[in-house]
Amino acid sequence: MSSPEPVEPVEPDPPEAGARFRAEIYEQPQALLRLLEHEPDYERVAELARERGASTVRMVGHGSSDNAASYGVYAFGLRPRWTAFRDSISLTVHYGTKLDMSGTTAIALSQSGRTPDVVTYLERARGNGAFTVALTNDPGSDLASVAEAVLPLAAGDERAVAATKTYLNQIAALGLLASHAAGKGRRFATSIRLVAEELGELIPELERRVIPVASAFSFTGRMFIIGRGPEFASAREIALKLLETTRIAAEPLTATDLAHGPVAALDPLFPVWAIASNDETLSAVVEGAERARETGAVLIASGAAANAVPDAAYRLPLPDLGSNLLGPLLSVVPGQLFAWALARARGLDPDRPRGLSKVTLAR
Amino acid sequence: MSSPEPVEPVEPDPPEAGARFRAEIYEQPQALLRLLEHEPDYERVAELARERGASTVRMVGHGSSDNAASYGVYAFGLRPRWTAFRDSISLTVHYGTKLDMSGTTAIALSQSGRTPDVVTYLERARGNGAFTVALTNDPGSDLASVAEAVLPLAAGDERAVAATKTYLNQIAALGLLASHAAGKGRRFATSIRLVAEELGELIPELERRVIPVASAFSFTGRMFIIGRGPEFASAREIALKLLETTRIAAEPLTATDLAHGPVAALDPLFPVWAIASNDETLSAVVEGAERARETGAVLIASGAAANAVPDAAYRLPLPDLGSNLLGPLLSVVPGQLFAWALARARGLDPDRPRGLSKVTLAR
Numbered sequence: 001m002s003s004p005e006p007v008e009p010v011e012p013d014p015p016e017a018g019a020r021f022r023a024e025i026y027e028q029p030q031a032l033l034r035l036l037e038h039e040p041d042y043e044r045v046a047e048l049a050r051e052r053g054a055s056t057v058r059m060v061g062h063g064s065s066d067n068a069a070s071y072g073v074y075a076f077g078l079r080p081r082w083t084a085f086r087d088s089i090s091l092t093v094h095y096g097t098k099l100d101m102s103g104t105t106a107i108a109l110s111q112s113g114r115t116p117d118v119v120t121y122l123e124r125a126r127g128n129g130a131f132t133v134a135l136t137n138d139p140g141s142d143l144a145s146v147a148e149a150v151l152p153l154a155a156g157d158e159r160a161v162a163a164t165k166t167y168l169n170q171i172a173a174l175g176l177l178a179s180h181a182a183g184k185g186r187r188f189a190t191s192i193r194l195v196a197e198e199l200g201e202l203i204p205e206l207e208r209r210v211i212p213v214a215s216a217f218s219f220t221g222r223m224f225i226i227g228r229g230p231e232f233a234s235a236r237e238i239a240l241k242l243l244e245t246t247r248i249a250a251e252p253l254t255a256t257d258l259a260h261g262p263v264a265a266l267d268p269l270f271p272v273w274a275i276a277s278n279d280e281t282l283s284a285v286v287e288g289a290e291r292a293r294e295t296g297a298v299l300i301a302s303g304a305a306a307n308a309v310p311d312a313a314y315r316l317p318l319p320d321l322g323s324n325l326l327g328p329l330l331s332v333v334p335g336q337l338f339a340w341a342l343a344r345a346r347g348l349d350p351d352r353p354r355g356l357s358k359v360t361l362a363r
Numbered sequence: 364m365s366s367p368e369p370v371e372p373v374e375p376d377p378p379e380a381g382a383r384f385r386a387e388i389y390e391q392p393q394a395l396l397r398l399l400e401h402e403p404d405y406e407r408v409a410e411l412a413r414e415r416g417a418s419t420v421r422m423v424g425h426g427s428s429d430n431a432a433s434y435g436v437y438a439f440g441l442r443p444r445w446t447a448f449r450d451s452i453s454l455t456v457h458y459g460t461k462l463d464m465s466g467t468t469a470i471a472l473s474q475s476g477r478t479p480d481v482v483t484y485l486e487r488a489r490g491n492g493a494f495t496v497a498l499t500n501d502p503g504s505d506l507a508s509v510a511e512a513v514l515p516l517a518a519g520d521e522r523a524v525a526a527t528k529t530y531l532n533q534i535a536a537l538g539l540l541a542s543h544a545a546g547k548g549r550r551f552a553t554s555i556r557l558v559a560e561e562l563g564e565l566i567p568e569l570e571r572r573v574i575p576v577a578s579a580f581s582f583t584g585r586m587f588i589i590g591r592g593p594e595f596a597s598a599r600e601i602a603l604k605l606l607e608t609t610r611i612a613a614e615p616l617t618a619t620d621l622a623h624g625p626v627a628a629l630d631p632l633f634p635v636w637a638i639a640s641n642d643e644t645l646s647a648v649v650e651g652a653e654r655a656r657e658t659g660a661v662l663i664a665s666g667a668a669a670n671a672v673p674d675a676a677y678r679l680p681l682p683d684l685g686s687n688l689l690g691p692l693l694s695v696v697p698g699q700l701f702a703w704a705l706a707r708a709r710g711l712d713p714d715r716p717r718g719l720s721k722v723t724l725a726r
Contacts, residue, residue, distance in 0.1 A: 056419075058446075062620055062623040063620065063623030063624045064624075066620070066623075073451050073454070074454065077451060077460050077462060078460060081460055081461060081462055081463070082462075083421075083450075083462050083463075083464070083467075085448035085450070086448070087446075087448070088436050088440060090437075090591055090595075090643075090644055091437065091592075094591070094642075094643040094644050094647065095440075095441060095592065095642075095643050097440050098444060099440060099445075099446050100444070100446075101446070104446075117619065162624075221584050221585060222584060222585060228453055228457070229453045229454075229457060229458065232453075240624050240625070243624055243625045243628040244624045244627045244628070245627070246628075247627070247630065247633075248628070249584070249612040249614060249628060251612060251614045256425060256452075256480065257426065257429070259723055260425040260426030260429075260723050261426045261427075261603050261607045261716075261719065262603070262606045262607070263717075263718045263719065264606060264607045264608070264717050264718055264719050265605075265606040265607070265609075265611070266717075266718070270612065279457075279458075280457040280459075281457050295717060353627035354626075354627050354658060355627055355654060355657060356627050360622050360623050
């Protein structure tokens with residue numbers, strides 16, 4: 001029976017769909033710890049910004065980096081009470097407008113450090129008088145070379161097209177910088193270390209909880225993600241993960257903006273994900289979720305205050321870290337895992353989003 | 364045959380679906396002219412801002428007002444070269460953060476002047492040292508009463524739930540204020556007058572052109588609207604009109620952000636509307652549209668440079684007004700008419716968006 005036959009070359013198993021994306025979600029606790037190795041850089045840059053009186057912060061980035069900047073608005077506002085905002089790239093890069101940027105710190109966020117208009121922006125911001133800072137995973141990049149100060153993201157090589165650990169490190173980095181600017185950096189660093197531990201235990205448990213929830217949305221075409229305050233950044237980032245990997249038309253909104261128009265688009269086939277935390281914005285988020293529910297929209301509630309959202313069909317509660325600047329370090333994770341699980345449930349490979357590559361060179 | 368019968372009381376015809384929305388779209392040229400009657404107020408407020416050295420502009424608003432603020436970023440950037448940004452309302456209102464707002468002008472945008480968190484924001488901004496300006500359709504409103512200066516929107520009573528003429532007057536108002544701050548207000552006012560004339564002729568023609576285009580999207584569930592520079596405001600406002608009146612999950616993106624992730628969600632059933640103008644952002648918009656087209660997405664191209672977008676299935680070209688701050692005064696209009704026509708094609712009444720009322724009191 002067993003006649004000698006030519007041995008077929010063994011083909012390696014095709015990698016499991018989304019294996020890379022999932023591995024980097026799991027790697028986030030380690031990435032956070034790597035960031036902390038660079039804490040002295042964050043302390044020094046905060047000190048430089050203070051010395052230069054550059055206490056207004058303009059941030060630029062695209063995609064996940066821009067979402068992280070939304071977190072920065074709150075980190076700088078709540079900690080050193082500095083005004084921070086997401087600046088227009090077009091004004092400086094496309095229109096060549098020479099704004100007086102003295103008295104401001106310009107932080108350019110780019111994982112690769114190669115996003116063309118972000119590099120050009122920072123170069124010109126320096127010419128316009130800003131204190132220029134590059135927050136990047138590659139301290140040898142073009143972006144780093146045009147900046148006066150470089151903050152290493154230290155997330156480690158990111159291979160998945162959809163960013164996870166670099167986003168998490170970006171918000172941790174902005175929180176650390178803002179906390180140092182307020183003289184509270186050491187304490188924030190300690191908190192990040194605790195979050196990393198917490199997250200290490202939480203991720204496998206969350207994965208188990210998220211898979212059946214994601215499955216229910218296998219045929220969903222549209223979704224709003226609402227959050228307010230620092231959690232608006234989480235809403236934006238979860239929406240982007242869904243767009244990148246699941247093809248859901250996911251749109252982030254502040255809980256209040258939902259009521260100012262978009263609520264009219266909702267119906268039972270247009271679900272809403274509400275991120276609720278135990279802070280001053282909770283009532284606005286609950287009210288937004290209630291308005292959504294009145295249209296028949298199905299609710300997913302996540303965050304430390306997930307149980308405060310009435311009538312949610314699905315809940316993904318998270319531990320309460322006792323600080324609204326720490327909450328976003330956990331609350332994006334159920335969204336990452338949801339995107340991973342849902343993409344697979346839909347027969348898509350989250351490691352192969354159509355039309356995307358790791359480094360986007362679009363201008 | 365004609366036996367005397369009791370006369371039935373004549374019921375008035377039910378109002379045509381969207382009659383109010385359409386009437387206010389048509390009223391926009393008149394609304395612009397009414398704004399110009401208040402030009403001296405704009406000149407005076409620009410002068411006050413300069414005198415106070417309040418040459419950084421923070422703007423707040425929800426819905427259409429927030430979209431208009433996106434235009435303001437470019438109007439203040441391109442004209443007086445002032446840094447302008449959409450400020451966080453939550454920081455000041457929900458978290459009670461006391462930011463140092465000296466050296467800044469805070470402009471609160473609210474048609475009704477009654478949006479609760481916008482009123483609270485402006486009150487506190489004044490306490491934080493900002494020069495506070497209310498831009499409102501009701502100079503007798505709460506918002507006006509807490510501001511140091513009031514700029515009348517003068518759009519006339521707005522009865523349709525979905526804003527049209529108040530949005531147009533808001534962007535014209537921000538352009539006028541920014542132009543006066545740069546010493547070029549008189550010229551901008553003259554241009555607005557010409558735009559009003561142009562628009563009066565354009566609207567009926569656009570209505571005819573838009574109806575068959577809208578009809579093709581009768582069963583569309585999702586859409587991206589892309590623009591860059593001042594036209595990003597138009598993209599945001601068109602997306603909001605679609606959400607409010609047609610239930611399309613319409614999401615605005617800058618042309619560049621589309622490439623940084625969301626493009627992966629596109630397919631032939633997920634169309635993209637590209638707003639193209641003849642300015643420094645045109646190549647970014649064309650590139651974004653091309654990337655979208657590669658996924659099979661159907662393109663609508665509008666704006667003065669609509670014909671520069673390759674392979675668009677539908678085109679709604681507009682006259683070139685020769686200024687990128689004037690373009691948005693025209694380019695939102697095809698979107699308004701498209702929303703009106705599409706809502707009707709879908710059997711919806713754009714005057715009765717579900718869950719919305721004219722004045723939103725959500726916090």
